[in-house]
Amino acid sequence: MSRTLAQRLRALDQAVELSRDRSAPEVVARAAAVLKRAGERGTFAGDHTVVALAGATGSGKSTSFNAISGTAFATAGVRRPTTATAMAVAWGSELPGDLLDWLDVPRRHLVPAQRSAFANLVLLDLPDHDSTETAHRMTVDRLVPLVDMLIWIVDPQKYADAALHERYLRPLAQYAEVMIVVLNQSDRLRPDELADAMTDLRRLLDDEGLGRARLMSMSALDGTGVPELRQVLAQAVADKAAISARTAADVTVAAQELAGELGGATTPVLDRKRREPLVQALADASGVPLAVEGVRDTWKLRGGLATGWPFVNWVARFKPDPLRALRLDQSDRRLAPTAISRTSLPNAGPVQRARLDRGLRELVDAASEGLPRGWAAAVNAAARGHEALLMDRLDTAIAGADLEPDRGTGWWSVVRALQWVLLVAVVVGGLWTLFVMFAPALGFGGLPTVYWWNWPAQFVLLAGGVAGGLALAGLSALGVSVGARGKAHRVERILHQAIAKVTDAELLAPVEEELDRHRRAVAAVREAR
Incomplete structure (x- = not known):
């Protein structure tokens, strides 16, 4: 954690204490949760970077998970189990048990790796965010605020889906720096169609305040774009900046909410x-x-x-x-x-x-x-x-x-x-x-x-x-x-x-x-x- 971020956390803590019983309780509670989460995250994470793959039904998220991780742990298509629990794959010499317990991810796998670029990476496969099962959506909603980086897998047919943009992408605009939107199934599009789709998706993201979010295209089936995405993840693990970036975004959101509760006027001076x-x-x-x-x-x-x-x-x-x-x-x-x-x-x-x-x-x-x-x-x-x-x-x-x-x-x-x-x-x-x-x-x-x-x-x-x-x-x-x-x-x-x-x-x-x-x-x- 950088010195600047530590100072911002201390300032947020002071703002929370000063705002108690004066600002909206739910706003103060969310800010306090950010402080608690930052403290716990620093305790359990160590050097691990947690990246979650999220997507809608049929977007190819599980296939993408296997392609990115180089494993076959995620069951794709009709054989995929209808479970409300997420799955984790970690690279290294041992599973980060405390971290996964804190994330409450019971399904976990270890990929032994000493000098891999993915060493200390924890990759989560989340349930479908548009699932008809309430428990699936609740799992996604619970884990989205906890992970360090989010990769949204979208497909050419539903990349403009209102459920995705209104429920997740637009509210998470402050987290654009730690978000990657991947247009999967690029193999189904001609080059001009892919270019048009990428241009349209970029416009949607920009309009929703996600101009800093990275946009990539990929085909999990034929491997197009997979090495580039793996390189981005490897760089995030090497930089070890995802945790701080995510925490900084949390602090910014909480501070902005508290600022709204404090009002825009200057504090009156008693005459x-x-x-x-x-x-x-x-x-x-x-x-x-x-x-x-x-x-x-x-x-x-x-x-x-x-x-x-x-x-x-x-x-x-x-x-x-x-x-x-x-x-x-x-x-x-x-x-x-x-x-x-x-x-x-x-x-x-x-x-x-x-x-x-x-x-x-x-x-x-x-x-x-x-x-x-x-x-x-x-x-x-x-x-x-x-x-x-x-x-x-x-x-x-x-x-x-x-x-x-x-x-x-x-x-x-x-x-x-x-x-x-x-x-x-x-x-x-x-x-x-x-x-x-x-x-x-x-x-x-x-x-x-x-x-x-x-x-x-x-x-x-x-x-x-x-x-x-x-x-x-x-x-x-x-x-x-x-x-x-x-x-x-x-x-x-x-x-x-x-x-x-x-x-x-x-x-x-x-x-x-x-x-x-x-x-x-x-x-x-x-x-x-």
């Missing part, structure tokens, strides 16, 4: 622009908008509690925390260790699921455009293979995303400290005012009054604390509101990134893998051909 609409559909279906809204509300709630006026913001503590309600607060140490693995986001509604299904359908349509049905179905299965678990994966991704709840809250502590300073000022100013009001009654008369900016100090503390606290709370509320919007946008990006990772892993990666499989199958078939 990454389709990723964003799909990510958006997945984000909507998994509750990202609700999570973003929860983050915005939580930021406002917590920011208000941190920076609001302490005398009134205690009421906000009774409001539920949206992030905790959605189980998205990773900073809450009181949650169980597994709490972040699931959220409390609601399931997708009919509208969200419809959008998601449309997004998946558009992805599959774009990725399978131009692919044959089996490969398109594989792309669809790849895109929807994890669909049952997709929502759980998305929920887990959202729950595990770092929403950075404490980022950007540093100024809250400064405002809170100022609020407490102003709170202390209000308390001190209030107590001081009460003390001044009730001091005479308590016997503390004559206390001096302290003025700040021409105002009593206690009034400055009280009024300034209240006004400053309210003003600071108002300004902080504005800052918290602006920060909430910014935080919501940032969290939306974070969650979309988490959703995009799930999209890539669960949807796009399997589709890309399937497309790459088709691409590699096309390359393997191209190399095999």
Whole structure:
């Protein structure tokens, strides 16, 4: 076996494995059979070349067999036994038993030959391919794919027989290099009639794609053309190229069939622009908008509690925390260790699921455009293979995303400290005012009054604390509101990134893998051909 043929066989093997469950099973099975047959043929054949003589009833095939082999093993004419088994004659020192067992040829003869030109030749006499016995035709059909070279014996009356051309010659056009068509009974024709018959037969063969098949004429009765045919066989045995040529033709046929299953279009390239609409559909279906809204509300709630006026913001503590309600607060140490693995986001509604299904359908349509049905179905299965678990994966991704709840809250502590300073000022100013009001009654008369900016100090503390606290709370509320919007946008990006990772892993990666499989199958078939 040549190095090139070995590479083609390896490429065909790769194409077969890549095409399983995607191309037509019978096509893949035939290609796999070629690989198996090539392996077995190399094991059993050794240096033997197997040549089969096939022909129709009355073509003189058995007489031709005896003339070519120089034996009388084949029984010709009406005495020929009606058997469904083929007969083999081998030249050499011993019969190639393993090879004949593999061919399942029970009738076998050995012609001792050490230096004969036919040494290592195995010549088969096949039953008539047009026999009325089904078993005869089955034997021919079984052995035709196994032999290295085929010699078709035809006669002047039936060389254009439709049964021969439509059932065997035309389908075997790829094997023309290892086929010889012999027009027998040439002794019955005048020279001009023989020339016309040969010209007509050559035209038929050429029209059927058998232009490379050798055409010869012979008379098995008087021996005309027999030495020339024997010389062709001797040369085939000497070259030892028939096995490789036959295997190469098998590989070509199998590769062409697989190529038809792969389609003629170029493997689609997944457009990454389709990723964003799909990510958006997945984000909507998994509750990202609700999570973003929860983050915005939580930021406002917590920011208000941190920076609001302490005398009134205690009421906000009774409001539920949206992030905790959605189980998205990773900073809450009181949650169980597994709490972040699931959220409390609601399931997708009919509208969200419809959008998601449309997004998946558009992805599959774009990725399978131009692919044959089996490969398109594989792309669809790849895109929807994890669909049952997709929502759980998305929920887990959202729950595990770092929403950075404490980022950007540093100024809250400064405002809170100022609020407490102003709170202390209000308390001190209030107590001081009460003390001044009730001091005479308590016997503390004559206390001096302290003025700040021409105002009593206690009034400055009280009024300034209240006004400053309210003003600071108002300004902080504005800052918290602006920060909430910014935080919501940032969290939306974070969650979309988490959703995009799930999209890539669960949807796009399997589709890309399937497309790459088709691409590699096309390359393997191209190399095999």
